[in-house]
Amino acid sequence: MSNKIKRSYIREILDATDVNTISFAGGLPDKELFPLKQLSKASKKVFKNSDCLQYSKSQGLESLREKIASIYTKNLGFFTSKDEILITTGSQQAFDIILKSLDLKQIIVESPSYIGALGAFKILDKEIIDFKKINDLESLLNNSNILYAISDYQNPSTNVYSNKKRKNISNILNKRKSILIEDAAYCFLNFKNKVKTPISKFYEESYHLGSFSKIVAPGLRLGWIRAKKENIEMLLAAKESLDLHSSTFNQMLIDEYLNDNDLFSHISLINKEYKNKMEFMAKCFKRYIPSFKFKKPKGGMFIYGSFKIDSMLLAKEALKENIAFVPAEVFYLNEKSNEARFNFTNASYKEIKKGIKKLSYIVDSFEDKINS
Amino acid sequence: MSNKIKRSYIREILDATDVNTISFAGGLPDKELFPLKQLSKASKKVFKNSDCLQYSKSQGLESLREKIASIYTKNLGFFTSKDEILITTGSQQAFDIILKSLDLKQIIVESPSYIGALGAFKILDKEIIDFKKINDLESLLNNSNILYAISDYQNPSTNVYSNKKRKNISNILNKRKSILIEDAAYCFLNFKNKVKTPISKFYEESYHLGSFSKIVAPGLRLGWIRAKKENIEMLLAAKESLDLHSSTFNQMLIDEYLNDNDLFSHISLINKEYKNKMEFMAKCFKRYIPSFKFKKPKGGMFIYGSFKIDSMLLAKEALKENIAFVPAEVFYLNEKSNEARFNFTNASYKEIKKGIKKLSYIVDSFEDKINS
Known part of the structure; x- marks a missing residue:
């Protein structure tokens, strides 16, 4: 640093x-x-409750976490409860939170990879190693490093991992025991409205990153991490040291928007x-x-x-x-x-x-x- | 970590x-x-412009930075331009941004001190040394460490540094060349509406932290760092690696609120x-x-x-x-x-x-x- x-x-x-x-x-x-009009309408309801301007819990608004969990369960076929969700200030924040909470030095990334992730890894002084082919992972991964993967419409390459590739990667992970950070910022942006099952479903030590930036609005800076409950709890100290919690108002705004609109x-x-x-x-x-x-x-x-x-x-x-x-x-x-x-x-x-x-x-x- | x-x-x-x-x-x-009603009213204007939901610049909204700079110039007697302000996601985020940007290991804090700052310092693996009397600073400070001070209504002790103490500290800083992080989250909350001049005015290598949490609303998670232009520019990489930028909507909301209301x-x-x-x-x-x-x-x-x-x-x-x-x-x-x-x-x-x-x-x- x-x-x-x-x-x-x-x-x-x-x-x-x-x-x-x-x-x-x-x-x-x-x-x-x-959805400017819909969010504006939602804001009127939110502003009826002064709690929207108050401090709130580090893990995030419960009802919003429930809604996100339900998207996993219903739309991604990946059973998830609200305790397995942590709300972040944009998906970008997830990198810092996870990396600070894990005592691991080395990160394996695809080449090319997302510039925002690379920046977050570098600023935390991590050793970054890149790979070009999934087959290379077998020798690169081990239980003291992290795999950072973007499964859907990889940024920048736009590649999508096929279901076979996902299975292949999860097999390697289960064998080699690396931590997985799976970035799914774009996962719902399929031109035919189809989604693929996340690799994280098949590997327990995974952090699946989601975001409202691409499906609602980036200016609200709201994303989330999906991980097993014990791992989410481990992240809370890093989250609160960063910004205590994500904006209460923005969380309530999206929560209210989701009450009245079909995402x-x-x-x-x-x-x-x-x-x-x-x-x-x-x-x-x-x-x-x-x-x-x-x-x-x-x-x-x-x-x-x-x-x-x-x-x-x-x-x-x-x-x-x-x-x-x-x-x-x-x-x-x-x-x-x-x-x-x-x-x-x-x-x-x-x-x-x-x-x-x-x-x-x-x-x-x-x-x-x-x-x- | x-x-x-x-x-x-x-x-x-x-x-x-x-x-x-x-x-x-x-x-x-x-x-x-x-100011629930006033913010609700401001939000109606903000929602007329879809830019409020878009990504925005890492340093923060220009017009809001101008207004914050003008508070320094007019209310704190500390001449400041918009280029000397960086908007943060709550004042809490400032700790992480500044500490990641400086290659310094040791932080000197008052005893007792703000728990949120201590948490942020610990998570970045910093060495924390505490002091009880201003006079101890002379021997503790040097050009490879940082002084973290809360000048107004210190959290938790509620002490305020007198003008004499402020002068004393700035003299020591000018001599010993430490970096100063001056936390001013409470600086306007004087029961007689009086404010004291920040120590930072008298020491160039300073980061003065402010927040809307205590004077408008914490749920919007908006604070700022005031530092000289070159130092603000040095912080941008750390800021963007954390959350790209603070919520565009929330920045425009407070900006609009400040247009129509006397803070x-x-x-x-x-x-x-x-x-x-x-x-x-x-x-x-x-x-x-x-x-x-x-x-x-x-x-x-x-x-x-x-x-x-x-x-x-x-x-x-x-x-x-x-x-x-x-x-x-x-x-x-x-x-x-x-x-x-x-x-x-x-x-x-x-x-x-x-x-x-x-x-x-x-x-x-x-x-x-x-x-x-």
Whole structure:
């Protein structure tokens, strides 16, 4: 830990952007789809009770924990009780809470992996080791390290672990006895509204991370950890040392929202819109930058692919022209890359078209330079 | 860092209490004084802009940072710009952010000190050394450690540093070059609405912590760090690794509330009510438990004093009878104590009377045992 810790490239980009920037960089949901009216209506009820502004319990609001537990039981086929849920200030906070509570130094991550997790691991001075293939896990995992995995629409790669892969990973875990942190921030964002069973169901020493950021709204900063009761209790000291508890008001707001609204209808609406936007962006790429190679994702919020040129140089040049995207180098521990991540949910259709078209000129001038 | 970290005794009490408990334990403000209607009104305006539910910048909302900076400049006589403010998820989060950003192992704290800070320091594996007299600081402080000080209505002791003491401490700091973390969570809660100039004004390498918890509402979990610009920038990596940023909605809510309401009129109202409640609790102690010795505080939310008996044993016995207060042992690093902290802001007048009266019977039976 030192003052030489680098900020996340993405957060720096977000801070650097302004109204003139077309941003494909952050993992920002489409704000047009936020249930603004429904939450506003819910807030009126919440404001009738002054407890909404008071301190509350470290583990989180009981009725909200019950609702989250019921999502596991009913929608993920993973029986869960309210005692197995800890509410966090965004899913991001879960990394710090879990890592502080476990006396383990080494974390195994997929390559590439989520930049926010890598940042949290680095700041706690953890040793990070990456893997490219599931088969490598057999030799890497042991009972004194942690596996960090993103099973659904992996950020950034957009890959989904098949049921066979999940079974394979849980078998290795049961044999090798590592701790599992399974990040499921995107698990409900399947364009066909299908969900897969978490690996955590098949492995007891697991922490399954969820979030309201992608399915309700990120600005409320509410996520959760799902783990067995004894492990949740072990996390409470770290949670309370961080911020005592997550915002009482925001917890009551989402709880009230869930009382009056069908979350999964809302998620269906998000998935429908996101699929359309993804298809549109894919079309723009094929038309304007055919040299950018990618596989269309089945869910999530990103298109991930590969340029023929250094994506870091391209990203820096693009930012000068007010177009932001993320060069994949920042998702790797120590590797150059031509890959890049594009968010398709934040920008409007008009901006997507304008942005990709404008980017195509920059790509062309780069390719010209290389070919000349 | 290990899974043997103990939870805060206070948070455990708070979790253990129910509707039947009369609680003098937590630092809970009087919820009757929350500006519920004003915040509800502010929320209607906030909900008109879907940005309130979106991700936002790590340092915090610009207009809210401007308002906080202006409180420093106008009300504390400490010139401050928005670039010198970082919004945190409650003042509690500031400890983790600052400690992760500084590569310093040792922290000097007053004895007794704030339990939430001690918890945050312990979980980050810091070496904590306590002092009882300001004069001891001269030999303890050096350029590789941190002084943690609570200048106003110290929690738990309720002491306020005089202007002379503040000058004295800043002189020592300027000479010895430690980092200062000055916790000012209670600085505006003076019963006569007077404020003292922070030590931080006279020492550049300082982090001054503020909070909306005591002057607006704790359930929104919003506080801030005031430091020079270069130091604020150094904190951003730690802040974003924790929760990306504090709740956008809650920041916009308080910002909007401050647009339409005079914060310091509201604080005056709080101070008037708190003085009355403090005087009432003091009267109850004198009437029912005259053996409890204390000095009436000039502000804040607590009465701190000393029993003739072991306050930890008393607190445990009292909790069985549904009365909660905090035995001072938990505020010391490693010391037995007869002292205890009583919060007077959370309970109603009726509960204060009932609670202290009931506690007097328990105290009597303890004293009888000792004398028999």
